[in-house]
Amino acid sequence: MATVPLNANGQAHSVEVSSDTPLLWVLRDTLGLTGTKYGCGIGACGACTVHLDGNAVRSCTLPVGQVGGRPITTIEGLSTDGDHPLQQAWLAENVSQCGYCQPGQIMAAAALVAENPNPSDADIDAAMSGNLCRCGTYQRIRRAIHRAAQEV
Amino acid sequence: MKAEYKQRQASTLSRRKFLKVSVAAGAGLTLGIYLSGCQGSPTPTPPPTSPPAPAAIPEEAGLLEPNVYLTVDRRGIATIRSFRSEMGQGIRTAMAMIVAEELDVEWPAVRIEQSPTDPAYGNQVTGGSVSISQHYSILRQAGGAARQMLVTAAANRWRVEAKSCRTESGEVIHPDGEQRLSYGALVDAAAELPIPAQREVQLKDPQDFRIIGTPVPLYDAPQMVKGSAIYGSDVSVPNMLYATVARCPEFGGKVGSFEAASARAVAGVHDVIQIDSGIAVVADDTWAAIQGRAVLDITWQEGSYADWDSASIRQLLAKNAPQPGEAAADGGAALDAAYDIPYLAHATMEPMTCVADMRADRCEVWAPTQDPQAAKRRVGFITGLPQEAIIIHVPHLGGGFGRRLEVDYVVEAVQISQAVDAPIKLVWTREDDIQHDFYHPLSYNYVRAELDDTGRPAAMPGVRSHPMLFGVPTGYWRSIEHFTEAFARESFLDEIAARNNLDPHELRRELLPARASAVVDLAAAQAGWGSPLPEGWGRGIAYYATHGATHVAQVAEVSVAPDGAVRVHRVVCAVDCGTVVNPDTVKAQMEGGIVFGLTAALKAGITIKAGRTEQSNFHDYPLLRMDEMPVVEVHIVPSDEDPSGIGEMGVPPIAPAVANAIFAATGKRLRRLPIRAEDLRGA
Ligand code: FES
Ligand code: FES
Numbered sequence: 001m002a003t004v005p006l007n008a009n010g011q012a013h014s015v016e017v018s019s020d021t022p023l024l025w026v027l028r029d030t031l032g033l034t035g036t037k038y039g040c041g042i043g044a045c046g047a048c049t050v051h052l053d054g055n056a057v058r059s060c061t062l063p064v065g066q067v068g069g070r071p072i073t074t075i076e077g078l079s080t081d082g083d084h085p086l087q088q089a090w091l092a093e094n095v096s097q098c099g100y101c102q103p104g105q106i107m108a109a110a111a112l113v114a115e116n117p118n119p120s121d122a123d124i125d126a127a128m129s130g131n132l133c134r135c136g137t138y139q140r141i142r143r144a145i146h147r148a149a150q151e152v
Numbered sequence: 153m154k155a156e157y158k159q160r161q162a163s164t165l166s167r168r169k170f171l172k173v174s175v176a177a178g179a180g181l182t183l184g185i186y187l188s189g190c191q192g193s194p195t196p197t198p199p200p201t202s203p204p205a206p207a208a209i210p211e212e213a214g215l216l217e218p219n220v221y222l223t224v225d226r227r228g229i230a231t232i233r234s235f236r237s238e239m240g241q242g243i244r245t246a247m248a249m250i251v252a253e254e255l256d257v258e259w260p261a262v263r264i265e266q267s268p269t270d271p272a273y274g275n276q277v278t279g280g281s282v283s284i285s286q287h288y289s290i291l292r293q294a295g296g297a298a299r300q301m302l303v304t305a306a307a308n309r310w311r312v313e314a315k316s317c318r319t320e321s322g323e324v325i326h327p328d329g330e331q332r333l334s335y336g337a338l339v340d341a342a343a344e345l346p347i348p349a350q351r352e353v354q355l356k357d358p359q360d361f362r363i364i365g366t367p368v369p370l371y372d373a374p375q376m377v378k379g380s381a382i383y384g385s386d387v388s389v390p391n392m393l394y395a396t397v398a399r400c401p402e403f404g405g406k407v408g409s410f411e412a413a414s415a416r417a418v419a420g421v422h423d424v425i426q427i428d429s430g431i432a433v434v435a436d437d438t439w440a441a442i443q444g445r446a447v448l449d450i451t452w453q454e455g456s457y458a459d460w461d462s463a464s465i466r467q468l469l470a471k472n473a474p475q476p477g478e479a480a481a482d483g484g485a486a487l488d489a490a491y492d493i494p495y496l497a498h499a500t501m502e503p504m505t506c507v508a509d510m511r512a513d514r515c516e517v518w519a520p521t522q523d524p525q526a527a528k529r530r531v532g533f534i535t536g537l538p539q540e541a542i543i544i545h546v547p548h549l550g551g552g553f554g555r556r557l558e559v560d561y562v563v564e565a566v567q568i569s570q571a572v573d574a575p576i577k578l579v580w581t582r583e584d585d586i587q588h589d590f591y592h593p594l595s596y597n598y599v600r601a602e603l604d605d606t607g608r609p610a611a612m613p614g615v616r617s618h619p620m621l622f623g624v625p626t627g628y629w630r631s632i633e634h635f636t637e638a639f640a641r642e643s644f645l646d647e648i649a650a651r652n653n654l655d656p657h658e659l660r661r662e663l664l665p666a667r668a669s670a671v672v673d674l675a676a677a678q679a680g681w682g683s684p685l686p687e688g689w690g691r692g693i694a695y696y697a698t699h700g701a702t703h704v705a706q707v708a709e710v711s712v713a714p715d716g717a718v719r720v721h722r723v724v725c726a727v728d729c730g731t732v733v734n735p736d737t738v739k740a741q742m743e744g745g746i747v748f749g750l751t752a753a754l755k756a757g758i759t760i761k762a763g764r765t766e767q768s769n770f771h772d773y774p775l776l777r778m779d780e781m782p783v784v785e786v787h788i789v790p791s792d793e794d795p796s797g798i799g800e801m802g803v804p805p806i807a808p809a810v811a812n813a814i815f816a817a818t819g820k821r822l823r824r825l826p827i828r829a830e831d832l833r834g835a
Contacts, residue, residue, distance in 0.1 A: 001419055001420075017439075018439075021437075025439040028386075029438055030437065033379075034386035035378070035379015036379070038579075039501055039502075039503075040582040040770050041582060042769055042771065044770040044771055075378065082378040087378065090373070091369060091374060091377060094367075094369045095377075096240075096370060096372075096376040097242075098238075098240030098500075098502070098548070098549060098550050098552075099240065099376030099377075099381055100500075101501045102376050103376075103377075103379040106377060124778065125778055126779075129777045129778045129779040131778070132770060132777065134500060134553075134748070135551060136743055136744035136748055136776070137744065138777075139743055139781060139783070140740075141778070142778070142781070
């Protein structure tokens with residue numbers, strides 16, 4: 001066990017966990033930020049995507065000890081009241097089915113549009129193909145990203 | 153959030169005073185519907201997954217609760233109870249739309265809460281795509297009964313005839329067309345009135361529908377995009393521990409002996425115990441439970457399937473079944489073929505999970521399950537508790553697809569909680585989920601048709617399916633054997649057409665009844681059937697009516713690269729599901745069903761070796777990805793027939809549509825799934 005500093009959604013925390021614990025489980029079990037989901041634990045589905053220093057990372061394979069004090073943003077911290085243009089576009093396009101993969105999808109998309117405000121279909125394919133959706137909402141995710149890009 | 157969640161779940165039905173009457177419901181089935189006394193009911197706490205409710209109403213407030221499906225409060229808020237599980241198919245929204253339509257309120261005045269697990273709702277199994285078709289009338293009557301009581305209350309106050317009043321947007325309107333009373337102002341008076349018998353409930357003319365048939369966004373979507381929707385894996389109760397289970401990797405095997413010291417030595421691990429399905433590691437958090445399990449030393453006792461593998465299973469099935477070529481050998485104008493389907497996993501995005509709090513005299517369970525009543529029965533069976541002492545809550549399901557009709561994870565969670573005398577959250581890893589599924593069965597499928605002298609069969613050919621239903625655990629998988637039958641029959645029709653130079657679209661029209669033909673025609677027309685495609689592309693068509701309900705036709709456009717890689721560019725889907733409750737959900741379910749079917753057609757199969765599943769995670773059980781997603785266009789046939797299901801129906805036609813398109817592009821006939829590049833290389 002170690003005392004690990006964490007800066008999640010603008011809040012400083014210090015957590016007592018073993019430092020090899022993946023960030024995902026610290027977010028979910030220790031901080032109660034359950035919007036970030038577990039899907040595979042091996043970096044193969046994207047359900048656990050959060051931002052570290054503004055970049056999309058898979059929190060299931062990132063040991064919390066390697067995070068240091070760098071800023072983490074989870075779906076709960078993406079906007080103050082679900083009003084990020086992507087969250088709004090997700091509602092406008094009625095993307096969600098079971099919704100389980102969607103926080104990870106939105107975090108991946110948010111990192112994409114932050115860097116590339118008007119992504120092409122090929123850009124979307126490149127940025128989003130690591131985020132699986134078993135319910136099959138890809139077509140609507142693509143539309144929602146284009147819609148948000150138009151509105152930003 | 154956590155406290156609120158518990159509180160909400162503990163409210164509702166059980167604490168209220170109910171008078172039980174029996175009301176005849178549709179389709180000859182009799183449901184017990186509880187009719188309530190309306191005073192003194194507790195204010196329902198809004199669910200954590202609903203939009204913010206208007207200001208709280210006073211404690212003493214009355215509530216109109218004409219049946220178990222809804223309440224109306226003094227603010228005019230209608231709270232509608234979903235008694236089926238939400239797993240992405242939009243059932244909570246659709247059921248509430250039907251009630252709200254007949255109640256005649258605006259959608260923003262609707263709240264949805266998950267019902268308790270209670271026989272008052274009849275059967276609560278969410279499966280077979282029947283939630284709407286079985287309850288359409290019941291839900292209309294439930295809303296209509298409340299509306300009628302509110303109208304009577306207003307008419308009494310105005311001293312006019314009830315039938316001269318009408319309603320609109322949560323208000324009763326006086327015959328003078330001027331005076332109005334809001335539902336909220338009428339609930340106390342309405343609650344005193346007798347509840348109308350079902351046959352006396354006046355339903356709307358469908359022409360006047362304002363909610364049914366319109367694209368209403370999913371009620372839970374705002375919480376989903378904020379990460380605040382509560383799935384089974386997100387439930388947390390005070391003093392909860394986390395558990396993983398090591399199960400025998402080989403089907404039918406069990407624990408021989410185990411050594412727990414190394415697992416107990418892992419920081420955060422509390423306990424290592426044996427339960428029916430294996431060895432459980434109980435810890436402070438998920439990671440410790442996973443780490444503890446990783447160092448467990450278990451000697452498994454082999455079961456009787458140790459020498460099973462997919463090839464030998466297939467051989468066993470085919471051995472006593474007819475073989476392709478028999479038709480030709482018989483002479484005459486018959487054709488036959490055999491098609492292979494592998495085991496398939498559900499791979500719900502949220503792996504199995506369950507929270508259980510087992511006490512001496514009661515058990516509370518949070519189970520993302522499609523069958524909460526089965527969960528309740530099983531918990532009663534394993535604990536000896538009476539049914540009244542068992543509470544099953546149903547949070548959101550991160551996908552279901554039939555996997556959550558099983559309650560194995562509920563049994564595990566309750567056994568662990570009982571053993572450690574603490575509430576626990578059972579966590580399945582993806583590896584657990586892929587390796588301990590109840591798979592869609594591997595099957596060998598033989599089809600044969602006698603053809604007339606124009607090369608046509610007299611009727612739709614029947615499929616003789618030989619699935620393996622023992623040894624490897626099998627279960628319900630979105631569209632069940634319809635997936636299998638559609639692949640065999642619809643591929644075979646294409647073979648008949650190709651052999652006899654018939655148009656595959658025309659051949660189906662000739663064999664299908666009018667309503668089905670119309671769906672096939674619509675798909676073909678929208679897809680531009682017969683129009684030219686780029687070099688190396690092909691177009692394929694397939695039609696299927698899953699469960700005999702809901703007609704779906706799909707046309708796929710594909711290309712095949714020289715290395716055998718298949719790309720599906722476009723899928724045009726036509727669907728006739730009778731009266732449409734939520735057209736956007738119909739489209740979403742067709743899109744989702746197509747993706748589910750494409751994964752099975754192109755990506756993933758489960759193979760068995762040495763009595764165990766070879767695959768373990770998404771690296772070797774891949775799902776269709778964003779960059780492989782075709783353009784999908786869905787066209788709905790307008791209809792005023794009774795509504796039929798949509799959850800499974802998009803799945804079966806896509807695999808044969810793609811295989812038929814590959815044949816059109818390459819001349820190669822593929823008779824086994826998943827479709828492999830090596831089967832097409834140099835085609
Ligand atoms: S859970 Fe992290 S990528 Fe799947
Ligand atoms: S919406 Fe269910 S997995 Fe994506």
